[in-house]
Amino acid sequence: MSKYKMHLLVCGGTGCRASASDAIVENLKKELNNQGLDESVQVIMTGCFGFCEKGPIVKVVPDNTFYTEVKPSDAKDLVEEHIIKGRKVERLLYKDPVKKVTVSDEEGMSFYKKQLRIALRNCGFINPENIEEYIARDGYMAIGQILSENTPEEVIEIIKASGLRGRGGAGFPTGLKWQLTRQTKSDQKYVVCNADEGDPGAFMDRSILEGDPHSVLEAMAICGYSIGADTGLIYIRAEYPLAISRLLTAIGQAREFGLLGKNILGSGFDFDIELKYGAGAFVCGEETALIHSMEGKRGEPSLKPPFPSVEGYLKKPTNVNNVETLANIPAIILKGHKWFSSIGTEKSKGTKVFALAGKINNVGLIEVPMGTTLREVIYEIGGGIKDGKKFKAVQTGGPSGGCLTEAHLDVPIDYENLLAAGSMMGSGGMIIMDEDNCMVSIAKYFLDFSVEESCGKCSPCRIGNKRLYELLDRITQGKAEFDDLARLKNLSEVIKDTSLCGLGQSSPNPVLSTLQYFREEYEAHIIDHKCPAGECKALMVYSILEEHCVGCTACARACPVGAISGERKLVHSIDQSICIKCGACFDKCKFDAVLVQ
Amino acid sequence: MSSVKIELRKDQVDKIRQIAKTFKNDPGELINVLHKCQGEFGYLPAEVQEVVADELKMSVAKVYGVVTFYSFFSMIPTGRYPISICTGTACYVRGAEKVLAEFKKQLNIEVGTSSPDGKFSLSCLRCVGACGLAPVVLVGDKTFGRVSPDGVKDILKEFEEM
């Protein structure tokens, strides 16, 4: 076995590394070497501990002592005190700001683990292609339990009492949805799992389906039992081939084990599941559009009412839940609604999975209790902003959401708070933006998406989004007028107010929220013809700094339109009327003589 | 949507009929049938849609209406190595546009078209869910992560030699 008796784990996450973890490792090694301990104590650089706010972190194994805010100069004390004398270095231990006590070990520090995995409980633990591993982790116990102990009504009561709300967007109470579908009388009902994860930047549903497909199957069966359905359908994006193959394997195994099919666990309850494939239409995430798509039609949404709980797939009562919502169900059944409702905020219970992406260090999937703040998510789990840049905004809720700013960093995340701040929970994509991102361009990007993905059925969404995009485009080109801001706002509000479905009702959100929080950036584009973030190409001006130019002619040769003139060894100049702002001169100049403004 | 005019061989027609049959000639299974057909032919030419409509007892106009609704379906043959650039938010924020521009420049083709030799075709897609690797490029089944404009040449080279 290991020759080392002790390990010093130094956080090498990007956040900690920025605050000198490299130097800490170096000093620790030096110190150990000096003490002749380099053969028995090993220093290891690890990934992010997720406690970046108090970084750099050093953890001592095997006694699991946890040191925070360590400086390179602390290396000596750590080695001499902790390793040689076996005494903890009190001043580097974490002090609980509330209880005012010092915490030394990881167990006591567990609160630093901001993440709590419920929906992701099995992802990364089990082999998703082996049903036995799922069973070993209490898989299918929830359906087993309710089939033998609970009436459908009781199950619905449990889900209602748990406070679980839809994780796909609007946050409709799941138990209530089930109850509504149960109440509708019909010879045939359907359970539909919405796995048409279309928000760019969100991939939690895919991860759950790839990592823990059985939990979704089990939840669908529980739902089927509760509402009185014997058929489940999973509407999944064709762009997710791995998730599809894992699901098919899982369904096959569950059938083989008798956990899907006729007379499940001898209860007399029949339930089976089929896949339906999407084909690349974002709007199909909207449940009526999804249902039309499953029926082989164009995925155009239709008016509600009738709600799917009354008239859904093939005109039968249909309960549509998204993947993450379903993944919570077995845990709620097994651990009880009280446990679940003890997590989260007053109106938003449980946890939410977020997909962190953009200019953040720890891009990835996280799951946190509702009520966690954006700051905790970005700085304590996400490892902060990439390359030490300044945080500018976070976009939540995908194309339907809005941008939140620094002012919102301490807002507890839940459905109501995000909505109040002009964004929404959506499916849980979080795109982090730094100072280099132009907010007008971001709004334009999302509008481009909405224009592309609008189904075209209703006029405000079909034409209105196009007009919004055109306005934003003119702003980024410096061609807009001041009045256009008022138009932008009115148009956005009318589109929200009059569109047929959720897509159009929320597509102007990125415009409205950036207009609200970054108005000065819009004004800079319009009035000063400048893009403060330097992203809008049309607004850039390339010029040559006389004092740097050596007249090498490299830029003139690189210019594709011949906008640069000047004699050899003399200062060159750029004709702004010809320049197409391609940046070729800037790239070519070796003397930093090309200035971009 | 424009389409190349082709003549279906009898075995190809039979194949479509067989696909339709596995879905019980149910018009409700249109999307699944189209998926299978696109898997078979690589794209969905008008002639294939006509047979599908016939088999599912629905109008060709409705079939075409569905084909043109979903971005996954194409009526243009793709290249042997279809290149898809993810333009999802995470990729966008990390510079997917520049990568796309580089592909266009290198191949001298526009999005939605193929190179004259039929080797490469270029398309954009929305979020493949590999945001951790942004920007992401797919060539056929192969995924390339953290692609920079400079890396485009190397990706193309990998397939040039094949």
Add this chain to the structure above:
Amino acid sequence: MDLVKLNIDGKNIEVPKGITIHKAAKSIGIDIPVLCYMELKDLNIENKPGGCRICVVEVEGRRNLAPSCSTNVEEGMVIKTSSLRAMNARRTVLELILSDHPKDCLICAKSGNCDLQDMAIRLGVRKIPGQEFAEMSTYRLDTSPSIIRDMDKCILCRRCETMCNDFQTVGALSAVNRGFQAVIAPAFEMNLEHSSCTYCGQCVAVCPTGALTEVDHTPDVISTLNDPTKTVIVQTAPAVRAALGEEFGLAPGTLVTGKMVNALRRLGFNYVFDTDFAADLTIMEEGTEMLNRLTKFLNGDKDVKLPILTSCCPAWVNFFEHQFPEMQDIPSTARSPQQMFGSIAKTYFADKIGVKREDLVVVSIMPCLAKKYECQREEFSVDGNPDVDFSISTRELAHFIKEANINFMELENEDFDKPMGESSGAAVIFGTTGGVIEAATRTAYEIYTKKELPKIDFEELRGLDGIREATIDIDGFDLKIGIAHGLGNARKLLEDIKAGKSHYHAIEIMACPGGCIGGGGQPLHHGDSKILKARAKAIYKEDANKPIRKSHENPYILELYKEFLGEPMSEKAHHLLHTHYFDKSKKKFQI
């Protein structure tokens, strides 16, 4: 009936449960504008996509505005139809629609008769913000023999799609593409001509804008009328006289037969004839064919094709050629009245007045757009000279009359010319659903039984139900009759025949709702089915007023047989008055 209480614009009202806000408002005199919504009440046609969003209203407590055309009333609702928020939204939505619509109203075929134009007038739109930078969605102009598709003007109300698919089950049109590029088009956005379109024109009849219009043949007619070498004769279909008046402000259902004849004379037609004459001729041929088949059937012939289907509706003929080619031998081989008229005019009548075929021009005034295509069919021409040269619609005639400075309202009544202007009441009712079969029954009964009909009116064959049936006692033989109007209804009857489940002896089919009175070439009904009912009533009134009410009693028809054709189904009759059908299902894809 359950009632709900609600408040609209400050008024407390009680309305039946299950009705929409739009209807509830209408009941107290509040007229919320609608654009995409359309309902033809008695015909079971409803287009309710909730797509245009013009009719949005504010419902207290709701986050978004509600489309009043498709939101049902609920107990306790408080609705504001003209709040600032609702009005601003309505105006902005209309501006958006207009921003993607051509502004060539002055020269648009629909000008003055356009729902979108009316809406712009009603809301007083004077400016479309940002129009100068707004991209417009544009599409290829598509001209077919009957219909022009100018989809730049499409507002995606989906009415045409509803008619083409749900009501007609023709399936030539569908919504295609997505988002800003979304449009209604045939498969592959090919020309209508290459699709399964039957030219029934119901898409044109419901289109709220100039996106779908008829091909205008008036200019051809005008130049022919001004050609001194030509003798120009005109025939008018029965449904025209019951609707033409609407174009001049008369109440729907006002018969204007006499004024119309006068106007046509003033326009310069050398002879003003009546398609009704040919309708009587049709009854002689089709009725005889029916009797022949029935007689064979009663004599035990197992191969005889029954039921016999009428063949006077050209859209219906197109329909079965496309969709049921294997059933070509079931419909009667009799040509439609328009074509019988042309055929007789260019032979019998041309001889009679001593004009060469090529110097005789036959123009038809039809409630129909499929007639434009029908008269261009190759089989209805001799050496490239068509039996009917031009077919113009009721709407085109109205425009023509106005353009020619004729004050229609002041015109005296005049009579049709003889011989081809004389007709029976039986011919008049060809213009409405059930009329052809009633006319045929009147004649078949008397010929078969050799007795006089005890009662001429067959009320049991009339009405607006999509599929109707009746059993007529013909001297002990129970003649089972089926009637369908609307091709979707026709399809049901055809499927039954195909499955061997049909128990009818004869079936009448008309493609348009209500028959020819609701044809694609008629004055626009703008979604008011009361107009169709009024036209039907007028047609039956004209029948009742006619001195002769059975086709076989029309003296000029009898003379025609005596002088020229011999007897019904004679070889000559067969050559001039019957036709054959084609399999058009196997069309190869072409744009």
Add this chain to the structure above:
Amino acid sequence: MNKIKSLDDLKKMRAQAQTGINVREKSIDPASRVQVKVAMATCGIASGAKEIMDFFIEQLDRRSVEAVVTQTGCMGYCYAEPTIEVTLPGQEPVVFGDVDKKRADQIIEMYIKTGELVDGIIPVNYRTIDK
């Protein structure tokens, strides 16, 4: 496989699965073996997880290490794909990120064979519902 016919059957099945007795390999107790789990979700595979998994299977076999290599789903560390989790008998699992062949070789030689830690450890920064 016989169908699970009742809740009791399911409980038995769970107990059996939990003791780690793999039905397919009844004779060997995997608890005494090294377990390597490779995160094989789309991101992982795109970053080369398949090759890493093959590498472990081949090399562990070649270097005569008794080990079970399995796939699992996304661990959430997209920034550090490919990610693997190694469990030595009787010890807590350790997650390694950014595993290329070089690091995989180190993991086998140092961590698996001798228990020495190597760079690239990702500390578990979440709670699970079991605790």
